[in-house]
Amino acid sequence: MIRIANGQGFWGDSLQAPVEQIRRGPIDYLTLDYLAEVTMSILQKQRTRDPQAGYARDFVDLIARVLPDLKDRRISVIANAGGINPMGCRDAVLEAAARQKIPVKVATVSGDDITDRLDQFLKRGIELKNMDTGEPLAAIRAQVERANVYFGAFPVAQALGLGAEIVITGRVADAALTLAPMIHQFGWKDTDWDKLSAGIVAGHAIECGAQVTGGNCQVDWETIPDLADVGYPIVEAEPDGTFSVTKHAGTGGRVTVASVKEQLLYEIGDPAQYITPDCVADFTTVQLDQAGPDRVRFSGIQGRPATNYYKVSVSYTAGYKAMGSLVYTWPDAYKKARAADQILRQRLGRLGLRFDAIRTEYLGANACHGIPAAEPSPEVEPHLPEVVLRVGVRSENRAAVERFTREIAPLVLNGPPGVSGLGLGRPQVEEIVAFWPALIPKSEVRPEVAIWPSES
Amino acid sequence: MAKRKLIELAHARSGDKGDLVNIGLIARKPEDYPILVREVTADRVKQHFAGVCQGKVERFELPNLGALNFLLHQALDGGGTMALKADPQGKTYSTALLRMEIDVD
Structure with missing residues (x-):
């Protein structure tokens, strides 16, 4: 069993939550989601003013604050904090670690940025049509600021396989941050559709932080205890694709079948076809049980093969x-x-x-x-x-x-x-x-994984 | 048949994707799920959101969770950063749906 925690549901979420996730109980992996669509354009504006910028600086401050704890407790961190400058983020993290004289292995997952390749794609007939309206990208080409592909969990798992203690990514599907350590630890294959789908459902359950542990929860909201000290979610994952969602003992909030259902239905389309880069998860197969106080067990999850496309924003x-x-x-x-x-x-x-x-x-x-x-x-x-x-x-x-x-x-x-x-x-x-929103054939882009310091 | 407000039988959460809002509607008690399926049709939801949802409404069933998922198309004034709304991400559409009155046996 491995424990995968979420400590950040969006950039601007609680600064303290990741620290509590590290210090208040056992976890193996900490995932942090910093990138909303609008965040990418904010980062773009920052980088126009300063070429060194373009990533979530909050993340670097966080690592500087908790690095000794991460080392002591052997916790690995997976964050999409790289924004539009994963290498800049990596350098800042390495620098913060060097100041504390703590050696740390940091990997990056990049290659998601296709801004400079758009004209080449358009010329070759890859129209990047708007998924909602069907219009070709040419209609707004002159106004385009950035284009990023959403990668899946496998490049992140590859980074963990290289021995990374901190993985910094650009655009990666939110739920993939949670699936990646399962692939790495349990050796799941890229055709294990049911297991991959289970990992995606787990990721979806925790990717919005406390929204699954009693935050923004309608059922009996007035009786949810101690939201001031709300515990953020933790997935306890098993190699067979079953898992539980829980939170650290002694924290506030509540994890019930009802709170979990609300989050499972958050921002989904056709529940039988939750499309991700790694698989198509079927939310109509999820079985939930209250396995104990603040503990909901998930089982029965099935999925289908991934599509041949990446989503582009x-x-x-x-x-x-x-x-x-x-x-x-x-x-x-x-x-x-x-x-x-x-x-x-x-x-x-x-x-x-x-x-x-x-x-x-x-x-x-x-x-x-x-x-x-x-x-x-x-x-x-x-x-x-x-x-x-x-x-x-x-x-x-x-x-x-x-x-x-x-x-x-x-x-x-x-x-x-x-x-x-x-x-x-x-x-x-x-x-x-x-x-x-658009689609691009997977064959057109390749994730790049690199680790520092390198072994050689 | 008695009239009841949906909020007595169900809870909900909503969110956005572009100009589209999804609302997950969940039976508080599993035995009430068939009532939701019978009463809260896509057409009724479209009617309920008159003036707000300009496009179609789709409904998906999740019997395993005792829940329905609704997709309200063209419901966010252009959506996301384009929207001039106080709730540009449709976060409160969940409780708006729970205002609906339905017939209960």
């Missing part, structure tokens, strides 16, 4: 947006907010400003749910203590968006009464980086 610039907010108060808060929205739209019209989209929402009066069933009843509506008017615009034209940001504050003095500007100042104009 292309990021591209798609215009500008800005959001402005004002809060209207009782009496008739909602009515005033709606009146202010009308006035604002008339003014934008008179200015001749054109937008690709204008969107108004009323926080406190059905902004998030937005459906007819959530609309406040006519009896309640006039008595709402306050309603936030939130207006957003989107346009290819930066000047139009900029001009919009000047029209919010005046409403405090020249619009409906009983309003506050929330102390927010003028809205900021943001450049939009959007994403284009």
Whole structure:
């Protein structure tokens, strides 16, 4: 049996969670997920300013903090912290280790970055069509910032096989970070579809951190103990593909069949075909049992052969947006907010400003749910203590968006009464980086695995 | 037949993929799963999200988990970074679905 922990569900997750995972109980592997799609473009912007940047610096700080513990407890770390500069991340980690005079073997998995090869692909008829809309990439080629392939677990397992204590990757499918140590430790083959699928389901269960251990959990949320000290998830994996999800003893949160079900259904499409680079997992075969307190056992998982494609995420610039907010108060808060929205739209019209989209929402009066069933009843509506008017615009034209940001504050003095500007100042104009999902034949790209210091 | 709010029988979690929202709907008690299958059809969900979901709604069954998975297409105002919404990732669509009233024997 091996224990694989997750200590980071996204970049920006708890800084303390990975430390607790290392120190509060036994684990063999620590996986850390830093890369959301939007993270790649943030890293791109950072690297434009500084060629040494482009990876998750938080990760380097973390390693500097816990390296002695990792060595003492013989824990290996697998993180997609490399972002768009895995080698830079590796160098920073090696440097941090050298400062503490602790020798450590660090491997990288790269080759996922295909930004410079796009034109070559397009020329050869690999269209990189948008998986959702079917449009060819040529339609937005000029706006493209980056393109990265999602690799699977095998190159990561290969890095572990080379003796890596820390594996730093670029783009790798989130769940593959968890599957990789199982492949490495149990010697699973690339045709063991059921076992690989089990590893992917395990990865899916823990890749969002505490979202499986009681965080964001609807069932009996008020009775979930001590979320302030919530334990992050740990997979206890067996060579036959069965495993349990649990957390360290003495931590807060809760692991039940119900909390696990919520996470299994998070961000999936057809549950019978969860497509990953390594296999196609069938979530309709998963059997769950409450095997003990804070312990759910998974069994019966089946899967099918992997496809011949890798998924590609292309990021591209798609215009500008800005959001402005004002809060209207009782009496008739909602009515005033709606009146202010009308006035604002008339003014934008008179200015001749054109937008690709204008969107108004009323926080406190059905902004998030937005459906007819959530609309406040006519009896309640006039008595709402306050309603936030939130207006957003989107346009290819930066000047139009900029001009919009000047029209919010005046409403405090020249619009409906009983309003506050929330102390927010003028809205900021943001450049939009959007994403284009595509597929590429696996034969076109190859993961590169390297380890430092090398043995020779 | 009595009317009950879905939240009494089920819990849910939602998330995004581009302009698409998925909602996992889970029976609190396994014996209530057939009621969900009967009552919470793709058509009813499409109707429930009138004005929010501009595309089709697909439904998948997971009897092993006593759960249904719904895919709401064109439901996020362009999705992700394009969306001007307060909930651009559809995280609260789960509880929006739980507002639905259904017939229970």
